Amino acid sequence: MANAKRTSLFSKTSVATALAALLMMPLAHADVLRIGVASAGGGDPVTFSGSSLGIVRNQQLLEKAFAGTDTEVQWFFFKGAGPAVNEALSNQQLDFAYEGDLPAVVGRSNGLDTKLLAAIGVRSNVYLAVPKGSDIKTIEDLKGKKVAVFRGTNAHLVSIKLLADKGLTERDLKVINLDSGSSQAALASKGVDAAFGGRELFKLRDQGLIDIIFDNPDNNVRYTRQCALVVRGDYEKQHADNVQKVVNVLVDAARWESESANRDAVLNEWAKTNEPLASLKADFERLDLRDSASPLADGFLRGRYQAVADQAKDEKMIRRPVSVEGWFDTRYLDNALKAKGLEHYWTAYGADGKTSNAATASTDASANNGG
The missing domain is CATH 3.40.190.10 (Periplasmic binding protein-like II)
Known part of the structure; x- marks a missing residue:
């Protein structure tokens, strides 16, 4: 009988302890937003340079935007760069990805369902x-x-x-x-x-x-080479509000990066990767950060991506031709620019990257149809 009482007491105590521990644990996130970066990165915590998304990472702008919600932001860095990011997207291990033009084109040619939302770090x-x-x-x-x-x-x-x-x-x-x-x-x-x-x-x-x-x-x-933010097609369909919030934050960071008064601060942010500040200054010496940071899917960006797709086909890097039509989805970018009064903040360039061509800005007829 004594043993039975001790067992009963132990069981009750264990249950009470377990319940107390459970109540003290942070609530699990109902949703996870996963971002892949086509770079091994550097620094502690790991970050990356050369784009407004790196600033978003450093200043935890997405984490702040999703604070108080059930969405947890997670970042993943890939030493294998774009090809490794594509594999993770294909396996549905990522929702968003920052990658270069060629890997994105290869992924699309292989049937990877993504939408290109905005430029992130161009003219590199x-x-x-x-x-x-x-x-x-x-x-x-x-x-x-x-x-x-x-x-x-x-x-x-x-x-x-x-x-x-x-x-x-x-x-x-x-x-x-x-x-x-x-x-x-x-x-x-x-x-x-x-x-x-x-x-x-x-x-x-x-x-x-x-x-x-x-x-x-x-x-x-x-x-030069271009990078952009892509989103997995299924995620975009199921979480349009999250996609809009991500693009809103990206536009804010791009605006901050673009201000000439912030140039030194931007380079110092990027130097948190442990890259020498001198290397960053040398790389961006002849490049206006406003042009580099521009998120616009203008004639320049579309033209470069189509040129990459055509060259990749000629070089037999891809088997199927790729068209940028129907791939660029600028609805979220257009919404962000309009809400923030930035429709004309960045120059929309033509295919040559020099001539201003407002007609090729992110808003066009195809954008209204999801691409």
Whole structure:
């Protein structure tokens, strides 16, 4: 009998303890909003640079926008860049993604159901670097050389275009597929003769390890790469309010980034990735942050994405042609711009990236039909 009483008392105590612990636990989120970033990122907590979405991450603007709701914001960073992001989208492990033009085009060609909502970080340059003291001085000198390229990323097609404009193809080189970190290590150790990359190369240059022999001195938009925010089609259909809130926050961050008075603050925000501030300054030296931050799906953005799609098909990177028609869904962006009085804040450029063309701004007939 004594044992029975002890068992009963123990059971009651256990139940009471469990209930108390349950009441003390934070309420579980009924909904999760998952954002994928096509970069390994850096810093603590991990963040990324070069776009208004990085500012959103650093300042926890989405977390603040969804505070008090049942939605938890989660961020995921991918060392495998765009191709890895596409795989996660395909497996429904992400709802939104920040990725470059080529991976997004490849995903769409393969039947990935996404909608492109807004530009995030456009006109990014691609650089060509060689080990210090190399006798390679021009792109033409790459013939027969061992060259590092991160295949499948939005810098890949730019490198192909640069080679083509100098009468070369990848078959004229010994191309090695290396991610950003591996490419830097190979350059520093002279394991490759040259490498195409982004602003991470400036750190090696400033350390005296490499020379940058091409930096797009004329700001030719054909040699730039674009990034955008995409949303998984099913998520957009089921959570339109969340999509609108995300775009609203993105527009606010883009506006802040675009103000010339905030330039130093923006670069310092991006430096939280542990990237040298000098590298960020060098990369954006000739680029107006207002143009880089512009979220508009204007003639320039549409033209660049279509050009990437056409080139990817020509290079046999995709089997099926891709049209930007029906892919760009600017309803949410239009709503945000109108609500904030920013319809004419950013310049809507034509396909050449120079001529203002208001007719190609985000509002058009196709946008009203979801694309």
